[in-house]
Amino acid sequence: MATRPDSTLGMSLKGDVPEPSLPVAAVARRLGVAPSTLRTWDRRYGLGPRDHTTGRHRRYSPDDIARLELMQKALLRGASPAEAADYALRAHAVPAEPRARPDGSALMKGLGRAALAMDTSGIQRLLVEAIDADGVIACWDRVVRPVLTAVAGRWAHSGACVEVEHLLNECVLAAMIAATPLLGPARNARPVLLSCAPEERHSLPLYVLRAALARREVGTQMLGAALPVNALAAAVRRTGPAAVVLWAQQPRYGDPEVFSHVPRTRQRVRLFGCGPGWAAVRLPSQVQRLGALADAVDKIEAVAVGE
Incomplete structure (x- = not known):
């Protein structure tokens, strides 16, 4: 006589081979997380049961x-949770045709x-490729910054290409804003305030930093270029940030x-x-110097989320 499967253990079919599926509580115990965490991962990142339908209990296949x-x-x-979910979905997706990885130097x-041809659509396409390939920080460091430096050098040498620099700056700004996800509840309870120093108008790297932090679900307040000292003080009083980053x-x-x-605020x-x-510059003892943007993202995240 055929053995009847345990009524508490559902069965899902993969080809002709039956495989057990588990309810939320059992999966939570197996992973050592709360059932509410699994529901959040499903709702926010799409990491729920693939075959779940309305009116049925949620059961997780292997x-x-x-x-x-x-x-x-x-x-x-x-x-971060968003990065981890993206990795899990990509790594466990149905195999697709291999796609050549864009080369940074190319x-x-x-x-x-x-940029020299002032080809706006071409610039935008290449920026999207670079961000998709390696993220916003690598796009900035390996692709954008060397080109901006070369264009600026040509301008300094001959006075030419000002229009090229302006166009490229605008395209990069648009790409970084587009690559910045809109956050619901951030991982940090208090925001990170991003601003240029007074009189400093070169704000583009701050948008790269904001995009990278947002991709790690770290919430920021962007105040941009040339923020006056009194406005900086007012912003700190209004927002009570976990950190202030001045570029x-x-x-x-x-x-x-x-x-x-x-x-000074009630919280540090x-x-x-x-x-x-x-x-x-010799910075005051209470001020930490940040180096490369990749290092800056790690340190800011540790401060903001570690609270």
């Missing part, structure tokens, strides 16, 4: 559980040619005195000086 295990491993390695050269591109704008104008506000304008 494939569903394998995706959750991949997400959990990524979280343990330091990925993208950089292509961007330079498109200085040019050394003449990296005045450490600005940090003394940040008012961490202060950061970011950008090459602070490189030769």
